[in-house]
Amino acid sequence: LLPILRFPDPRLKKLARPVVEIDDGIRKLAADMAETMYEAPGIGLAATQVDVHLRVVVIDISEEKNQLLVFVNPSLSRCEGEQIGEEGCLSVPGIYDKVERAERVTIHYLDLDGKQRTMDADGLLAVCIQHEIDHLNGIVFVDHLSQLKQGRIKSKLAKQARVTA
Numbered sequence: 521l522l523p524i525l526r527f528p529d530p531r532l533k534k535l536a537r538p539v540v541e542i543d544d545g546i547r548k549l550a551a552d553m554a555e556t557m558y559e560a561p562g563i564g565l566a567a568t569q570v571d572v573h574l575r576v577v578v579i580d581i582s583e584e585k586n587q588l589l590v591f592v593n594p595s596l597s598r599c600e601g602e603q604i605g606e607e608g609c610l611s612v613p614g615i616y617d618k619v620e621r622a623e624r625v626t627i628h629y630l631d632l633d634g635k636q637r638t639m640d641a642d643g644l645l646a647v648c649i650q651h652e653i654d655h656l657n658g659i660v661f662v663d664h665l666s667q668l669k670q671g672r673i674k675s676k677l678a679k680q681a682r683v684t685a
């Protein structure tokens with residue numbers, strides 16, 4: 521299992537670098553990220569969240585937890601429509617708030633065989649993909665909220681940290 525960075529850790533703001541070659545190291549990273557995601561539990565995880573600043577994302581929104589998607593160097597095209605959904609984040613435990621996302625996206629990425637692929641997504645998968653790509657760009661969903669809400673969240677998490685410490 522990989523330790524997940526907690527907001528407002530400054531390493532969550534780092535920009536992840538593209539993967540140059542998909543080797544066994546990247547395949548092991550994806551496997552470790554998937555294990556960490558399933559155990560959390562979560563439906564998505566970006567390498568940034570486990571302090572690896574490479575553009576790798578794992579997602580599984582299936583009920584049976586048996587449809588793992590791995591996106592290397594993901595990018596979006598054709599962002600259409602709007603949807604507002606309640607979001608949480610494994611790096612911001614206990615905080616949930618509404619975030620506006622595109623309803624439909626086309627994602628371009630490399631699979632673990634290094635093959636260039638394209639996928640259309642909508643609904644929860646589109647939301648998750650946008651949430652994870654934000655992480656690779658150093659953006660946490662809290663950054664989309666008002667300064668007032670961000671202040672409240674920081675103090676709430678600081679209090680939680682004191683209690684658990």
Ligand SMILES: O=C(O)C[C@@H](Cc1ccccc1)[C@H](O)SCc1ccccc1
Pocket residue numbers: 561562563564565566606607608609610611644647648651652655
């Ligand atoms: O921190 C992460 O990146 C995992 C996120 C991914 C996510 C956030 C909002 C909406 C969709 C996906 C989640 O914390 S995973 C936990 C979760 C589980 C079911 C539904 C929503 C969030």
Ligand SMILES: [Zn+2]
Pocket residue numbers: 608609610611651655661
């Ligand atoms: Zn997140």
